[in-house]
Amino acid sequence: MEPQLFVAIVVTGCFYALLGLAYFLIFRSTTNLNFAIGGYAMFAALAAAYLSAERGLQLAFVIPIAAAATVLLALLGEIVVGRRKAVGELGAVMAIVAYLFVIQQVAGILFGRAARQGPGVFPGASIQLLGVIVPADTVLEIAVTGVFFFVVWVWLIRGRYGRMLRAVGDNASAARRLGVPVERVRILAVGLAGVSAAVGGLFVGPLAGLTSEAGLAYSLYGFTAAVLGGFGSAWGPLIGGMALSILQVEAVRYLGSPYLDYVTLLVVLLILKLRPTGMLA
Amino acid sequence: MSRIRLLTPSRFGIFGMGTVALAGLLMTACGGGSPSQASPSGAPLVVGVVEARSGASTFYSTETVQAVELAVVQVNKSGGILNRQVTLIHADDQSDPNLSVLAAQRLVDQGAKAILFTSGSASTLQARIVCTQQRIPCIAPTNVNAKIIAPPNNDYVFLVANAGDATVVALVGAIHAAGYKRLAFYTDASATATGTAGAYEQAFKKADPNISIVDKEFVPVAASDATAALIRIRDAKPDVVVMPGSADASIEALYHTTASRLGMQLPVFSTTSLQQPQIWKLAGKTLDGTVYTDNLSTKNSETQKVEKLFHNKYGADAPFIGFHANAWDAVFLLKHAFEAAGTTGDGTAVRNALEKTTGFTSSWGQPGYKLNYSHDRHTGASIEGAMKGIVMRVFKDGKPGPEWSVYQPS
Numbered sequence: 001m002e003p004q005l006f007v008a009i010v011v012t013g014c015f016y017a018l019l020g021l022a023y024f025l026i027f028r029s030t031t032n033l034n035f036a037i038g039g040y041a042m043f044a045a046l047a048a049a050y051l052s053a054e055r056g057l058q059l060a061f062v063i064p065i066a067a068a069a070t071v072l073l074a075l076l077g078e079i080v081v082g083r084r085k086a087v088g089e090l091g092a093v094m095a096i097v098a099y100l101f102v103i104q105q106v107a108g109i110l111f112g113r114a115a116r117q118g119p120g121v122f123p124g125a126s127i128q129l130l131g132v133i134v135p136a137d138t139v140l141e142i143a144v145t146g147v148f149f150f151v152v153w154v155w156l157i158r159g160r161y162g163r164m165l166r167a168v169g170d171n172a173s174a175a176r177r178l179g180v181p182v183e184r185v186r187i188l189a190v191g192l193a194g195v196s197a198a199v200g201g202l203f204v205g206p207l208a209g210l211t212s213e214a215g216l217a218y219s220l221y222g223f224t225a226a227v228l229g230g231f232g233s234a235w236g237p238l239i240g241g242m243a244l245s246i247l248q249v250e251a252v253r254y255l256g257s258p259y260l261d262y263v264t265l266l267v268v269l270l271i272l273k274l275r276p277t278g279m280l281a
Numbered sequence: 282m283s284r285i286r287l288l289t290p291s292r293f294g295i296f297g298m299g300t301v302a303l304a305g306l307l308m309t310a311c312g313g314g315s316p317s318q319a320s321p322s323g324a325p326l327v328v329g330v331v332e333a334r335s336g337a338s339t340f341y342s343t344e345t346v347q348a349v350e351l352a353v354v355q356v357n358k359s360g361g362i363l364n365r366q367v368t369l370i371h372a373d374d375q376s377d378p379n380l381s382v383l384a385a386q387r388l389v390d391q392g393a394k395a396i397l398f399t400s401g402s403a404s405t406l407q408a409r410i411v412c413t414q415q416r417i418p419c420i421a422p423t424n425v426n427a428k429i430i431a432p433p434n435n436d437y438v439f440l441v442a443n444a445g446d447a448t449v450v451a452l453v454g455a456i457h458a459a460g461y462k463r464l465a466f467y468t469d470a471s472a473t474a475t476g477t478a479g480a481y482e483q484a485f486k487k488a489d490p491n492i493s494i495v496d497k498e499f500v501p502v503a504a505s506d507a508t509a510a511l512i513r514i515r516d517a518k519p520d521v522v523v524m525p526g527s528a529d530a531s532i533e534a535l536y537h538t539t540a541s542r543l544g545m546q547l548p549v550f551s552t553t554s555l556q557q558p559q560i561w562k563l564a565g566k567t568l569d570g571t572v573y574t575d576n577l578s579t580k581n582s583e584t585q586k587v588e589k590l591f592h593n594k595y596g597a598d599a600p601f602i603g604f605h606a607n608a609w610d611a612v613f614l615l616k617h618a619f620e621a622a623g624t625t626g627d628g629t630a631v632r633n634a635l636e637k638t639t640g641f642t643s644s645w646g647q648p649g650y651k652l653n654y655s656h657d658r659h660t661g662a663s664i665e666g667a668m669k670g671i672v673m674r675v676f677k678d679g680k681p682g683p684e685w686s687v688y689q690p691s
Contacts, residue, residue, distance in 0.1 A: 008508035015505065054395060105335065114559040115531035126542075133542055156320040192450035207505040208538070209531030217503035252509035257498040258470055 003132040005249055011138050011207070013245030014145040015041075018200030019222025020229060020237025021152065022193035026078075027231055028169035029189035036077050036096050037197050038218025039103035044070040044201030045210055046107050049116035059119055067198040074194030075187065100215055107212035118205020123244065141203040145238075148199060152192070153234040165189050197222075224268050230278020239279055321361030325368040326625050328353070328615065329388025329396040331408060336376025337471070338401040340530070340557060340603050345399040345423050345611045346371070348605035351594050353610035370665040374400050374408075381408035389415045394625050395615050398438075399608070401473075402426035405438070412437035417628035418618060418635055422611035423604045425553075430659040436630050440660040441614070441652070442607045443670045445477065445526075447662060448552055448574050449484040451671040451690040455550060455572060456492070456521065457486070458688035463495045465519035465547075467510070469532035470499040474525070481525040495519050500532050507535045508543070516543055524551040534563035548572070558600040561679055568676040572685050574601030574643040578672045579683060587644045606645035610652065610661075614638065647689065648672040 019037055047066040051057045057065070059269045081095045122136035155162040164185045167175040176182050200222075204210070219242065229240025244267065251263040271278065330349060333342040353367045361367055370391055372384035381404035385396055389411060396412065398405040398421040405421045406429055412419035413434045420439045421429055427444040429435070457593070464485065468474040478497065485492045496517035498510040514522060527533040533554060540547070551573040554560070561568065577584050587609050588601040614635065619625055621634035641652040641661065647669040652661030662670050668690035675682045 002512060004508055004511065008506045012506050105410075108335055108339075113335065113343070115529070115534070115563060117563050135542070146599075194610065204505050208507075208535045210503065210505070211529075211531065214503040217501070235671045249506075249509045253512060256342075256513065257507075257510045260501050260504070261470070 003130060005253060007132060007134055007138060008080040008192065009242070009245045009249045010142060012249065013030055013242035014141050015133065015200050015241070016221050016225040017238040017241030018145060018148070018196050018203075018242050019090045019218060021149065021202075021234070021239050022074075022196040022223030023222055023226035024229075024231055024234065024237050025152070025165075025189045025193040025196065027226070029165050029186045030078070031169065031172075032092060032096070033223065034096055034193070035093065035223065036074075036081075036100040036103060036215075037193065037222050038220070039100040039107075039215035040070050040074050040194055041201035041204065041218050041222075042210065042212060042215040043073055043103055043107050044198035045118045045205030045214075046111040046116055046212060048202055048205055050111040052119040059121060060256075061203060062119060066202060067195060070198035071191050071194035072200065074190050074197065078186065078190040083250040085136065099221070100219060104212045104215050107215075111212065111260045113211065115209030115211045116205075118202065120206035123206070144199060144203070148196065149234060149238050152196075156234050161185055161188055161225045214233040220248035220264065220268075224264055224271075227271050227276075227278055228267060236280035243279070254271055312656060321357065321363075321364050321366040321666045323363065323365040326362050326365040326394055326619070327368050327370055327392040329385070329391070329393030330369055331374055331381055331384045331388065331396060331398045331400055332371055333376040333400040333404070335521045337473070338376040338399075338404065340559065341423055342376075342399040342401075344602065344604045344610040346396075346402060347421075347595065348591065348608035349397055349399070349612055351591060351605075352609045354617050355471070361626055363623070363625055364618050365625060374404050376401060376404070378403040378407040381405070382411060384408065385411040385419075389417065393417065394423055394628065395619075395631070397421065397422060397608075397611055397615075398424065402429060403473075405429050409438040410434045415628070416632075418631045420611045420635075422607040427660070435659065437628070437637055438659065439654065440616075441611050442576065443662050443667070444598075444660055445480070445648045446484075447667055447671060447690075448526075449481055450554065450572050451668060452481070452523070452525075452550060453484055454668075454690055455673055455685070455688045456523075458487065458666065459521070459548070461548070462489075462491055462522035463518065463520045465496040465498070465514045465522045466494060467498045467514060467522050467524050467536050468527045469501070469529040470501045471529060474527050474529070475499050475629075477526045481523065500535070502529045502532065504532065504535065507532070507539045510547060511536065511539050511543055512682040514547070515543070519547065521548045521550055523551065524554070526552045528555045529677065530554070530560045531563060532647065537564040537567040537571070553603065555676070556602040556604065558602065561600070564679070566679040568679055571676045572673060573676070573681075575672045575674045575681060576606060576670065577681075578647050579600075579674075581644075581646065581648045581650070583642055583644045603645055606643075608643075608669070609644050614661075615653070616640065617641065636658045643670070647672055 021247045022037045044066045047069055048062050053061045077099050120137045125136035126133050164180045168182050168185050172182055225241035225244050226237050228243050229236030247263050248260050251259040332346050333339050357366050372387050374381040374384040377480055385408040396419040402424040405424050422441045425442055425445040464579050466478050468478055482494055496514050500510050549571045555573040591601045618631045618634040622630040636654050636656045639653045643650045643652050650669045671690045675684040675685050
């Protein structure tokens with residue numbers, strides 16, 4: 001494999017993994033598949049690009065503002081849309097997809113319809129590694145993704161609320177009877193999912209221009225990563241994201257660009273048919 | 282929901298008005314209208330604008346509407362049309378061809394005597410039936426799909442910009458002039474872009490059997506990485522990479538930034554999609570050296586006049602692009618046709634006047650480029666010298682640079 005392709009796989013895989021982790025956290029706490037997650041990542045990326053380019057804010061302000069706005073968006077989605085259990089599972093999925101389109105429209109109005117590129121932490125800086133040019137932002141993305149997954153994993157295993165989250169995900173009624181503050185745990189998980197999507201969006205923003213309509217594709221990629229890795233372990237989305245990225249990049253490399261989406265959809269179909277619990281069930 | 286904007290000189294500012302008044306005389310003369318500084322006192326002449334405020338056509342629709350509004354201010358400043366102030370009303374089709382018919386009909390219901398289509402070609406194709414049914418003249422200033430002016434329902438609709446087939450001819454000429462034989466295509470995977478690429482492929486093969494397309498990369502919209510696609514292109518060893526009109530600016534920009542990172546230095550030929558300033562922002566100086574088809578010449582004095590007015594209204598940093606010039610001409614073509622017909626109430630007479638418009642000095646193209654219409658030809662690109670509406674330019678310092686010295690369409 002060409003070394004540059006390896007870099008491309010890791011960069012894209014980290015993004016998919018962070019989106020997949022957001023799916024994981026919300027699913028484990030609410031049993032909902034939140035298809036608006038791609039919209040959260042898109043919103044973070046465009047908010048950062050807008051605040052930086054149009055408002056001239058420094059990165060130290062841009063990142064927390066964009067991340068906070070994204071977390072609020074995620075919480076709003078959970079409060080307004082995600083809890084509509086009365087409408088059944090299909091109704092909840094339709095409501096959250098509708099919420100995704102609302103986010104895309106709102107982002108278009110707030111940040112414009114033209115493609116925007118987010119600000120990098122180290123714009124233009126790169127390092128030479130084994131003859132390959134690796135942007136410094138890529139190194140940062142890999143480090144932050146690794147640390148983020150490790151922290152979430154430790155939190156789920158050892159943290160008080162992390163263990164409660166697993167209990168809520170396994171059986172919310174039983175957890176409630178045992179005194180677990182189910183709603184608080186869910187809000188915390190959804191907020192953390194918002195952070196994960198925001199981090200992904202903030203890293204993907206500088207890679208290429210993106211528009212408010214990117215949310216749908218991001219949701220699909222994140223969902224695929226989560227399903228591929230499975231909802232059994234916090235490491236699942238990381239493995240799923242990397243696997244999806246490898247499949248996509250190799251499909252484009254050896255079959256051609258159109259096969260990126262074909263392979264993604266084929267993977268979703270195969271995994272749902274053959275191993276619906278994912279690789280790390 | 283449509284909205285009404287009454288454009289008056291007061292929105293312009295005193296400085297802009299002074300410049301506009303001076304340039305107005307020039308533009309009225311070149312546009313064929315009768316110069317008049319008297320304030321229009323008749324009932325307003327309503328012109329409808331179908332626009333896209335969301336979806337794929339938003340960018341060029343927004344830009345086109347900006348220039349339409351600028352031109353209407355200028356028309357009103359110079360006496361309006363047949364002593365009537367021009368009023369614009371707008372309807373949004375959300376880049377959805379299925380909504381464009383409703384949008385056009387709504388404008389007619391609100392009194393529009395002419396319609397400007399600023400959304401995508403597919404929208405105009407759907408909505409042009411309203412023009413025929415209501416017998417009102419319609420102009421699509423920036424659309425390039427030649428099917429718009431082909432039967433059926435083509436008798437009241439007109440194009441201003443060069444049809445897409447002219448751009449293909451120009452690019453074929455440029456490729457020939459440069460002596461390239463092995464071509465790689467790169468564009469986004471949207472239906473519009475892949476369809477255009479197919480048309481380009483046929484045109485290239487027809488023009489020169491020795492030309493071969495050695496690779497085609499259609500990168501999905503919303504892709505954040507194109508490394509694998511570029512490595513495929515590199516391995517195919519093309520002489521040149523051709524970008525036959527991306528619908529998604531970020532995908533075209535992604536090629537340039539990725540190629541720069543990979544150290545690829547293949548020549549790149551692109552089309553009018555590079556008129557989008559957002560690509561300039563996204564790709565910056567990695568665009569340098571790219572040859573592309575533009576509508577604007579650095580040597581055309583008519584272009585410079587409109588560009589100056591545009592900058593006065595929208596700021597010196599606002600990029601002036603071909604879409605603006607196309608839209609400007611559309612408004613002045615309407616003015617010319619209404620005045621030649623001598624009425625605002627007979628759409629067929631205005632249509633006939635548009636068909637008889639010849640020698641209309643364009644604000645774009647190579648110096649001296651004229652628009653000529655006829656009953657059988659509803660595109661302004663002249664039969665003779667049609668290619669002079671296209672200017673081959675080279676990017677320099679991340680912006681459209683000088684005319685390409687190797688080849689210019691003629």
